[in-house]
Amino acid sequence: MASCGSACDQSHCRRPDDSGGAEEDVPERFSASRDSDTSKTAGDGDLARCSKCGEEPKAGTHRVLNGMCASCFRSYLYGKFKLAVSTNAMISPTDKILVAFSGGPGSRVALQFVHEMQKKSLESWDASKSQSLPVFGVGVAFVDESISSVIPSPELGRIFKHIKLIVSSLVPGHKDLHIAPIEDVCSMGSDDGTTRLNKLLNSVSDATGKEDFLDHLCILSLQKIALDNGYTKLVVGSCSSTIARHVISATVKGQGYSLPADVQYVDARWEVPVVLPLRDCLTDELSLLCQLDGLETLQLSKRPSSSNSINSLVSSFISRLQDDNPARERTIVRTAEKLKPFGFNKFVENKYHEFIPSRLRCKFQNTNNGESDLAEVFCTFCMSPLSESELHDMHGKSQTLVDTFTAACCQSCSFQILPKESESLQHFLSFLPQSMTRKVADSTLEQSLLREMIDDCLLVDDDADGDRT
Amino acid sequence: MGDSDASSRSKRAAARLCSICNQRQAALKRPKTLQQICKECFYIVFEDEIHKVIMDNNLFRRGERVAVAASGGKDSTVLAYVMSQLNRRHNYGLDLFLLSVDEGITGYRDDSLETVKRNEIEKEGMEEKQMHWKNEALPLVANATAKISTSHLMLEPPEGYGLPLKVVSYKDLYGWTMDEIVKAIGLKNNCTFCGVFRRQALDRGAALMKADKIVTGHNADDIAETVLLNILRGDIARLNAEHFYFVSSILSADNECAGIYSPNAYRGFAREFIKDLERIRPRAILDIIRSGENFRIATSTKLPEQGTCERCGYISSQEFDLINSMIDRIANVELLIAESNLTGQAHSQETIVMENSILAVQGAESMAEKLCKACMLLEGLNRGLPKLGIGRTRGNNDLKKQREHGNSVPKITDSNLQSKQCGSLDF
Numbered sequence: 001m002a003s004c005g006s007a008c009d010q011s012h013c014r015r016p017d018d019s020g021g022a023e024e025d026v027p028e029r030f031s032a033s034r035d036s037d038t039s040k041t042a043g044d045g046d047l048a049r050c051s052k053c054g055e056e057p058k059a060g061t062h063r064v065l066n067g068m069c070a071s072c073f074r075s076y077l078y079g080k081f082k083l084a085v086s087t088n089a090m091i092s093p094t095d096k097i098l099v100a101f102s103g104g105p106g107s108r109v110a111l112q113f114v115h116e117m118q119k120k121s122l123e124s125w126d127a128s129k130s131q132s133l134p135v136f137g138v139g140v141a142f143v144d145e146s147i148s149s150v151i152p153s154p155e156l157g158r159i160f161k162h163i164k165l166i167v168s169s170l171v172p173g174h175k176d177l178h179i180a181p182i183e184d185v186c187s188m189g190s191d192d193g194t195t196r197l198n199k200l201l202n203s204v205s206d207a208t209g210k211e212d213f214l215d216h217l218c219i220l221s222l223q224k225i226a227l228d229n230g231y232t233k234l235v236v237g238s239c240s241s242t243i244a245r246h247v248i249s250a251t252v253k254g255q256g257y258s259l260p261a262d263v264q265y266v267d268a269r270w271e272v273p274v275v276l277p278l279r280d281c282l283t284d285e286l287s288l289l290c291q292l293d294g295l296e297t298l299q300l301s302k303r304p305s306s307s308n309s310i311n312s313l314v315s316s317f318i319s320r321l322q323d324d325n326p327a328r329e330r331t332i333v334r335t336a337e338k339l340k341p342f343g344f345n346k347f348v349e350n351k352y353h354e355f356i357p358s359r360l361r362c363k364f365q366n367t368n369n370g371e372s373d374l375a376e377v378f379c380t381f382c383m384s385p386l387s388e389s390e391l392h393d394m395h396g397k398s399q400t401l402v403d404t405f406t407a408a409c410c411q412s413c414s415f416q417i418l419p420k421e422s423e424s425l426q427h428f429l430s431f432l433p434q435s436m437t438r439k440v441a442d443s444t445l446e447q448s449l450l451r452e453m454i455d456d457c458l459l460v461d462d463d464a465d466g467d468r469t
Numbered sequence: 470m471g472d473s474d475a476s477s478r479s480k481r482a483a484a485r486l487c488s489i490c491n492q493r494q495a496a497l498k499r500p501k502t503l504q505q506i507c508k509e510c511f512y513i514v515f516e517d518e519i520h521k522v523i524m525d526n527n528l529f530r531r532g533e534r535v536a537v538a539a540s541g542g543k544d545s546t547v548l549a550y551v552m553s554q555l556n557r558r559h560n561y562g563l564d565l566f567l568l569s570v571d572e573g574i575t576g577y578r579d580d581s582l583e584t585v586k587r588n589e590i591e592k593e594g595m596e597e598k599q600m601h602w603k604n605e606a607l608p609l610v611a612n613a614t615a616k617i618s619t620s621h622l623m624l625e626p627p628e629g630y631g632l633p634l635k636v637v638s639y640k641d642l643y644g645w646t647m648d649e650i651v652k653a654i655g656l657k658n659n660c661t662f663c664g665v666f667r668r669q670a671l672d673r674g675a676a677l678m679k680a681d682k683i684v685t686g687h688n689a690d691d692i693a694e695t696v697l698l699n700i701l702r703g704d705i706a707r708l709n710a711e712h713f714y715f716v717s718s719i720l721s722a723d724n725e726c727a728g729i730y731s732p733n734a735y736r737g738f739a740r741e742f743i744k745d746l747e748r749i750r751p752r753a754i755l756d757i758i759r760s761g762e763n764f765r766i767a768t769s770t771k772l773p774e775q776g777t778c779e780r781c782g783y784i785s786s787q788e789f790d791l792i793n794s795m796i797d798r799i800a801n802v803e804l805l806i807a808e809s810n811l812t813g814q815a816h817s818q819e820t821i822v823m824e825n826s827i828l829a830v831q832g833a834e835s836m837a838e839k840l841c842k843a844c845m846l847l848e849g850l851n852r853g854l855p856k857l858g859i860g861r862t863r864g865n866n867d868l869k870k871q872r873e874h875g876n877s878v879p880k881i882t883d884s885n886l887q888s889k890q891c892g893s894l895d896f
């Protein structure tokens with residue numbers, strides 16, 4: 001540490017420490033630098049010991065990240081996974097877990113770790129005499145987004161085969177594999193989902209809006225698969241790197257109010273709650289693990305990345321920042337953690353919920369939480385909780401179906417997804433998936449029922465004062 | 470001339486008519502709204518929007534004396550012009566003057582100060598000549614979708630804006646120029662000094678001139694950049710957008726850094742990012758600000774409280790206790806000594822100074838002042854302890870605990886110090 005002064009003589013000037021917390025991290029590479037080689041392909045760093053287990057590296061193995069040997073690195077990542085799962089009560093013995101698999105390193109590792117956890121539980125179940133507590137079930141879902149990219153069908157067939165291979169290799173513990181094309185959520189009766197989805201996509205002119213809209217549909221697809229097959233939780237492989245990008249994208253889209261909803265471990269807005277067990281890992285770490293352990297990932301260019309998309313601009317911005325300082329992604333996530341999460345960002349300990357149909361369960365979870373007494377109103381498209389001003393706009397509008405739709409809509413979706421002309425808007429709305437439209441119809445119905453019930457007590461007839469009933 | 474010619478010509482002409490007045494030809498595309506408008510309409514909407522912000526937010530009262538922060542750059546040049554125009558046109562009744570800061574960095578400010586001085590010269594027949602100015606120089610501002618580097622905007626009307634000028638220098642206020650500071654402390658922490666001092670310099674200069682308010686040329690891009698940088702840095706306190714409308718708080722510490730002394734990699738990336746962003750979606754800049762306004766900070770997060778510096782009287786969000794800072798500095802130095810090779814050589818310059826200071830501190834409990842950052846940094850500079858107030862606080866060590874129990878700072882004996890001999894330490 002003697003030459004700490006010169007080593008830290010790099011770029012950024014340090015701001016004065018504010019008690020509010022300007023928390024510049026010392027980049028990881030420096031903390032490990034002096035004694036051991038942190039490069040992935042170890043050069044002359046082999047001579048040093050693993051910083052955790054103190055073992056000398058065997059011939060052929062090399063040091064990985066932060067001076068850890070391969071097995072310590074693996075346990076380090078698995079440890080983070082386990083901690084997230086147990087602290088947030090993500091997986092219980094009666095659960096049926098659906099793992100969303102996209103082909104990327106995050107979801108691959110999530111799948112692997114969930115499998116390993118299941119394997120361990122199965123082994124101890126086998127060994128236990130009473131076998132009273134069951135072991136949770138695991139399924140895998142893959143949403144086929146080839147409608148928006150240019151993958152030829154033989155290639156697609158190969159991809160599906162590959163995924164089947166991956167899943168079937170995860171034994172013991174059989175896992176169902178569900179592959180569904182994204183257009184399925186859009187199909188209505190005998191109408192083909194493909195045509196309807198294409199009509200929807202063609203109505204969205206903004207490149208970022210299109211990408212985000214597809215993302216929303218993807219989540220709806222996963223929810224559909226989960227609901228149709230009786231799953232109780234949805235595991236996604238989102239990690240700190242993904243979340244950092246989302247923090248900046250959401251900020252740039254004006255979604256400062258709803259941002260905290262998307263960056264927590266638990267997201268119980270959905271009928272099947274979504275959990276993020278790898279939230280504290282970085283993409284680099286997860287990719288490294290895939291390399292080390294030979295975990296197969298799929299290089300799927302899901303969508304043609306548009307140079308006009310805010311999401312890809314943000315992504316390259318953060319990659320550049322991360323190269324400059326490997327602590328950057330974590331710092332961004334840590335800043336977002338200082339924002340107040342919503343009531344649905346954790347599971348409420350309430351056995352009563354099990355008797356409530358899942359469709360309504362999420363509504364009650366909010367009201368039982370001491371923190372926020374008011375149930376949030378969500379955007380029809382992206383499920384963002386609406387802010388005061390967005391709600392205010394909502395109540396100024398009349399109650400026709402079209403207006404109700406566009407009303408329960410955050411300003412970001414309103415700007416980047418909804419067509420501006422009323423004719424194209426009507427057209428667009430007519431092709432929306434039922435799972436979106438049903439939510440709006442439900443809430444309007446609920447609202448009018450409520451009004452009927454309290455009508456006697458109401459003194460003022462209109463709700464132009466923005467009062468939520 | 471056939472009908473088709475005339476109609477295609479009129480189509481071309483119609484395609485380029487100003488979308489506001491529909492009379493004059495459109496000269497530019499407005500970055501904020503992408504409207505195609507003519508020069509005259511641009512001036513009108515630009516100035517009207519600023520007037521609206523001033524009115525809607527009740528920024529001023531009649532008769533107030535207002536300092537226009539002027540750096541000579543395009544933002545403050547436009548600010549000076551617009552403020553004096555609106556003041557006259559709408560009869561705000563404000564007493565305006567230009568205020569500029571000279572940090573004493575050779576080669577950075579000199580050009581700009583010249584510009585600012587030129588702005589103040591008054592002459593007759595200003596109205597007429599201002600039209601001339603509008604037609605030549607302001608279009609440069611209007612056409613700027615990208616940032617214009619400050620050197621381009623050294624154009625101004627021959628007469629200036631009729632506002633008197635006051636220049637405050639670091640030398641006047643603190644006794645040190647930035648060049649002198651860098652000589653004393655090197656290049657690692659100079660941003661800290663410059664930023665802290667600059668914020669005060671403007672405040673102090675304005676107070677000296679009996680101003681009631683300061684206006685700065687910070688625009689949406691600046692605020693958006695600040696929000697972004699604060700997210701990148703983990704600085705949640707400043708994310709609270711109430712600060713944004715606090716006129717003097719808008720100045721963030723390393724805004725507009727000289728650049729000669731401190732290249733700051735991620736600020737460059739952030740600037741570039743915002744430029745690219747604006748190209749894709751111009752309203753994103755305002756959306757960033759909207760997000761900033763809508764962030765709800767968890768109550769568990771520590772936010773800085775506001776106190777008053779006991780020495781200079783300014784509001785400070787942090788309070789530095791002089792003695793504790795000394796103790797921290799000692800602790801930091803001790804750490805450095807412990808970590809380095811002990812060669813038993815003579816004490817370095819700083820340790821000698823420190824010994825003297827400690828002895829002074831022991832004798833004078835009256836030095837238990839609560840200081841603002843600027844005063845603390847100055848203390849350090851003046852005592853030859855340039856790192857005083859910089860670096861991490863070291864928690865509750867023995868010396869601090871003894872102070873808390875009402876004992877004076879214990880004597881640091883010779884024997885203690887001798888064991889801490891140091892070689893050539895890099896502080």
